[in-house]
Amino acid sequence: MPDIPNLQPYVQSAIEWLLAHVLTVDAGVQLAAVLVTLCLALVLRGQIKAGVARMQTIARGGFVLRRLAALPLSIYVVLVWLILLYLILLVTTAAGGSHRLITIAVSLQTAWVIIRLTSGLLRNPLASRTMASVAWALAALNIIGLLDPTLAMLEGVSASFGDFRISALAALKALAVGAFLLWAALAASRFVELQISRSVSLTPSIQVLTSKLIKIVLITLAIVVALSGVGIDLTAFAVFSGAVGVGIGFGLQKIISNLISGVILLLDRSIKPGDVIQLEGTYGWVNTLSARYVSVVTRDGVEHLIPNENLITQNVINWSYSSRKVRLRAPLGVSYDTDLPHALKVCMEAAGSLDRVLNNPAPNCLITGFGDSSIDLELRFWVEDPEAGAGNIKSAVYLAVWEAFREHGIQIPFPQREVSITNWTETKQSEKTPPPSED
Incomplete structure (x- = not known):
């Protein structure tokens, strides 16, 4: 059963923090300063955009300028806001006034800019935004001093399955570690696949087989490491091995058959990318070999996805198996x-x-x-x-x-027939002779 802790102490702590640090006159003044500087940065957005455009026109001069001109406009707006807040922070500090809220705002914006620039290295927009959001949330909680209470609350929310207990914090850690390791495994497999495709000593089928095996091994290793890293005992999954075997034997029979047939095709190299094959009236060249099917493109531009099992069990004409002639x-x-x-x-x-x-x-x-x-x-x-x-x-x-x-002058004849009629004269005379009279 899930174990949900008493949330009253956390709520009480949050109320006390708000009363002590937010709902005060000094905090109101600092909040007003933050909002004023934000409005001023938004007002200057047009000038910032014009400056970025001028930077793009002269960006051909060097690598640094090109990289700076490629940054989103929102980063420059936040940088201007950060500079204005930092100037107010310097003035407030020199005057001896309270500046806790302004310091938090400056720290949060600095963390956002750094995280935004770092996450921009990822090519996938969804992964980039997800990484930026999670990192900034953790940085914000740490800056305002709520990271440890939040982690303690998540550790208290848990669920027990027999002797095994998993908390919300452990589940989030497993999700984060698994996502990172899976991304790293896919990136590594793409790099290895690129290097293998450049090898001239390997045939196309061996290249595809090696790339797929390396990808499967890396993904499996990432999942195992992620589960082990959060304390999950992998021996518990041995209980499900019998059910998985039955499922493979019945429900997944065709899928497993296609997977094994695909491996056989890659090993015996009977069908390779670029081969011209004919199967069940489908004539075309092999575009790609996948784990479940073979992509065959016909002369009409139609792409047929033929299951690997059909290429093993049926007669296939490979026009370019041993020779392309x-x-x-x-x-x-x-x-x-x-x-x-x-x-x-x-x-x-x-x-x-x-x-x-x-x-x-x-x-x-x-x-x-x-x-x-x-x-x-x-x-x-x-x-x-x-x-x-x-x-x-x-x-x-x-x-x-x-x-x-x-x-x-050579002629191609058309169909001809000769008709011969025998006894033509006797036939004509019998037609002219009148029939005998009945009288």
């Missing part, structure tokens, strides 16, 4: 009165004139049969860029052959 076939026909040796030569020369068609191996044209209306031929040629498409190069080959046939 692919032979294509273009069936055609010529009329029976064609000079066949000349027609074969014209076909091979027409295909060889295209840039994508390889000269080694050279195009070849064969006679495949004698059809009803034409002599059937098959033009075979090789390309080494199957990812550029097979249908478009076939169309280009057919066009080149058509133009070459027209140039050399």
